[in-house]
Amino acid sequence: MKRILADVRAFGVQFMRSRIGAFFAIAFPIILILLFGAIFSGGGSQKVPIYVQDLSDSPESHNFTAALNATTVLEVRAIPTGPEILQYISENSINTALRIPADFQAKVLANETVNVTLYGDPTQSSYGIAYAAVSGAATQFNFTVARARPVVIPTTEKIAARDLRFIDLFLPGVIGLTVLTNPLFGMTNVCAEYRTRKFFKFLATTRLSKGEWLVSKIIWYSFLMLVSTAIMFAVERLVFGGIAVITPMAILLIVAGTFEFTSLGMILGLYVRDTETAAAVANAIGFPMMFLAGSFFPVDTMPPALQALARVLPLTYVNEGLRATMVFGNDAKALLYLGITIVIGVILFIIPAKALSWKSK
Amino acid sequence: MAGAVIEVRGLTKHYADVKAVDGIDFEVRAGDIFSLLGPNGAGKTTTVEILEGLRDPTGGEARVLGVDVRKGYAKIRDRVGVLPQDFEPFDRLKPKEAVAYWAALFDRTLTKKEIADVLERVGLTSRADAQSMTLSGGEKRRLGIAMSLVGDPDLVFLDEPTTGLDPAARRDLWGLIRDLKSRGKTVVLTTHYLDEAEQLADDVAIMNKGKIVTRGTPEELISRHGGGTTIVLAGAGKEGYAALAAQGIPASVDNGNVLVHVANARDVRGMLAKVAAVDVPVTEIYTKRSSLEDVFMKVVGARMQEGVLAE
Numbered sequence: 001m002k003r004i005l006a007d008v009r010a011f012g013v014q015f016m017r018s019r020i021g022a023f024f025a026i027a028f029p030i031i032l033i034l035l036f037g038a039i040f041s042g043g044g045s046q047k048v049p050i051y052v053q054d055l056s057d058s059p060e061s062h063n064f065t066a067a068l069n070a071t072t073v074l075e076v077r078a079i080p081t082g083p084e085i086l087q088y089i090s091e092n093s094i095n096t097a098l099r100i101p102a103d104f105q106a107k108v109l110a111n112e113t114v115n116v117t118l119y120g121d122p123t124q125s126s127y128g129i130a131y132a133a134v135s136g137a138a139t140q141f142n143f144t145v146a147r148a149r150p151v152v153i154p155t156t157e158k159i160a161a162r163d164l165r166f167i168d169l170f171l172p173g174v175i176g177l178t179v180l181t182n183p184l185f186g187m188t189n190v191c192a193e194y195r196t197r198k199f200f201k202f203l204a205t206t207r208l209s210k211g212e213w214l215v216s217k218i219i220w221y222s223f224l225m226l227v228s229t230a231i232m233f234a235v236e237r238l239v240f241g242g243i244a245v246i247t248p249m250a251i252l253l254i255v256a257g258t259f260e261f262t263s264l265g266m267i268l269g270l271y272v273r274d275t276e277t278a279a280a281v282a283n284a285i286g287f288p289m290m291f292l293a294g295s296f297f298p299v300d301t302m303p304p305a306l307q308a309l310a311r312v313l314p315l316t317y318v319n320e321g322l323r324a325t326m327v328f329g330n331d332a333k334a335l336l337y338l339g340i341t342i343v344i345g346v347i348l349f350i351i352p353a354k355a356l357s358w359k360s361k
Numbered sequence: 362m363a364g365a366v367i368e369v370r371g372l373t374k375h376y377a378d379v380k381a382v383d384g385i386d387f388e389v390r391a392g393d394i395f396s397l398l399g400p401n402g403a404g405k406t407t408t409v410e411i412l413e414g415l416r417d418p419t420g421g422e423a424r425v426l427g428v429d430v431r432k433g434y435a436k437i438r439d440r441v442g443v444l445p446q447d448f449e450p451f452d453r454l455k456p457k458e459a460v461a462y463w464a465a466l467f468d469r470t471l472t473k474k475e476i477a478d479v480l481e482r483v484g485l486t487s488r489a490d491a492q493s494m495t496l497s498g499g500e501k502r503r504l505g506i507a508m509s510l511v512g513d514p515d516l517v518f519l520d521e522p523t524t525g526l527d528p529a530a531r532r533d534l535w536g537l538i539r540d541l542k543s544r545g546k547t548v549v550l551t552t553h554y555l556d557e558a559e560q561l562a563d564d565v566a567i568m569n570k571g572k573i574v575t576r577g578t579p580e581e582l583i584s585r586h587g588g589g590t591t592i593v594l595a596g597a598g599k600e601g602y603a604a605l606a607a608q609g610i611p612a613s614v615d616n617g618n619v620l621v622h623v624a625n626a627r628d629v630r631g632m633l634a635k636v637a638a639v640d641v642p643v644t645e646i647y648t649k650r651s652s653l654e655d656v657f658m659k660v661v662g663a664r665m666q667e668g669v670l671a672e
Contacts, residue, residue: 002465002468002470003465003466003468005465006461006466007466008463009462010458010462012456012458013453013454013455013458014451014452014453017453018453020446050579111622112407135548197449198445198447198448198449199449199451200409201415201445202415202443202445202448203466204415204508205413205414205415205438205442205443205445206440206463206466206467207435207436207438207439207466208466346365355572359415359416359417360414
């Protein structure tokens with residue numbers, strides 16, 4: 001343990017003295033939070049507009065649109081009931097629209113399922129925000145109107161009955177993004193550097209084992225990610241008054257995600273020739289994952305093919321798990337994603353633990 | 362062999378089409394500076410890395426501090442210090458931090474005074490608080506030696522410790538290596554600098570193409586292969602050579618200088634008198650004792666410059 005702690009300390013000192021490393025671990029996530037928070041969490045003009053065609057035009061449908069307004073993320077604008085909605089969207093260059101069917105009230109009062117249809121371009125971040133907000137409002141509506149029976153679709157997800165803001169949905173994504181980028185990019189580079197500069201060979205002349213070295217890196221990055229998360233959380237809470245919470249499950253997910261991506265970085269680092277190649281390989285793996293795994297908008301809002309792809313990306317489970325526990329208080333779902341993350345992490349860890357050799361061939 | 366710290370018998374390391382180490386035998390006595398000398402690619406580093414437990418041999422036997430290097434190296438790990446070839450320190454650690462860190466990797470906790478003592482021994486006291494990336498080439502090697510000494514090892518491997526350093530830095534490091542010997546450490550020094558081996562080593566093995574081509578103390582090697590003294594008639598050229606030949610004095614020409622080789626030291630005075638009596642235009646006459654360079658030239662068949670054999 002003494003050797004591991006000594007290695008953690010030495011690695012940490014070097015990391016923090018590297019301004020680039022410290023920037024991406026601490027400052028960059030804060031900049032993202034401040035930037036996106038400022039864009040989406042300000043006054044009414046910064047809300048995502050959603051055009052609602054209320055074919056029901058009934059007290060219950062009015063309650064539902066009021067619930068949409070109450071999310072504070074959306075600004076509801078009415079569409080006349082006469083025109084066909086797709087044509088109206090096309091003619092008016094609308095990004096996101098919602099159609100409430102004519103039988104909305106009748107079905108709600110009869111406690112039957114009713115579909116509200118969200119139209120929009122899933123590649124637009126505003127669509128993701130709108131989808132999440134509509135889902136939240138629908139669930140809240142179900143709670144209050146139908147005693148939690150899901151009569152209004154598209155969501156069946158249980159959420160706390162709170163006013164969600166964009167920043168609350170965004171914070172878990174940025175944490176997931178940070179958990180991906182720092183260990184993945186860092187370890188790919190470190191492994192390449194240690195091999196090309198013969199640090200591995202030098203370390204092999206000490207009592208430190210390969211496994212201890214790997215564990216020390218996971219400990220360091222876990223510590224770093226928890227500190228980074230705490231700072232991001234504080235900024236979100238103090239600057240934007242967000243309501244997302246750091247739960248024990250979130251901490252477990254952050255540590256498991258760090259374990260997973262540190263291991264993935266080690267794997268990439270095993271096979272790259274130098275630090276320049278390491279950066280390119282880490283970017284090639286990391287960047288698509290950033291955007292496809294729901295860091296900036298929920299995976300459910302993506303086209304089916306991309307959703308299928310997202311389901312095989314390990315970051316997806318970290319992001320979705322963090323959102324479930326931090327925003328919706330759904331620890332059961334988060335626990336499932338935690339399990340998936342740990343399993344993937346163990347598999348990814350075994351590969352470098354077996355393949356990494358400090359000895360010369 | 363009694364007192365042997367390292368024993369190597371029939372050691373081989375083969376790759377697909379290369380015999381990097383081709384059946385070598387040697388032993389290193391406790392307290393000696395043993396030098397493996399040879400050009401780049403001779404097999405020095407491969408041999409040393411096998412002895413450091415960093416590379417598995419293909420065949421033969423190698424024992425370090427009584428332990429077979431294939432198994433049980435963990436038992437002696439903290440009795441062996443290593444400065445790898447092309448050593449570079451961790452850029453953002455200060456020397457005092459690097460020494461403390463390396464000691465912890467041997468399960469040792471050094472006090473501030475002990476760290477200061479280690480740095481003082483290698484002449485880095487004034488640089489103890491500088492980030493390692495700012496150290497000069499010589500200072501970095503000194504730090505590497507300091508790190509290799511934190512476990513207070515009995516045996517220290519220094520793999521080409523002065524390569525790439527300027528002459529002053531090289532000589533500084535020589536002092537440090539002599540200091541290790543004076544403290545009773547056994548040192549295995551690989552180098553391609555002939556003068557370095559001649560100055561430092563008690564025992565020299567010249568390697569070429571995976572084999573040890575000769576072995577002994579520098580004096581023994583010079584006596585055996587180089588032999589004697591050379592009288593140099595600087596600038597005598599072909600005319601001088603012809604004049605000496607006419608007097609029956611065997612000589613050779615090298616770069617415009619005429620060289621007269623004298624095998625026995627007792628004959629030098631007489632030969633000098635004979636040469637001086639010949640009317641030859643010279644700019645200078647001096648004697649040159651044979652060196653390891655001459656030995657190397659003779660046993661390898663080529664000169665070596667910066668580790669590369671001359672054509």
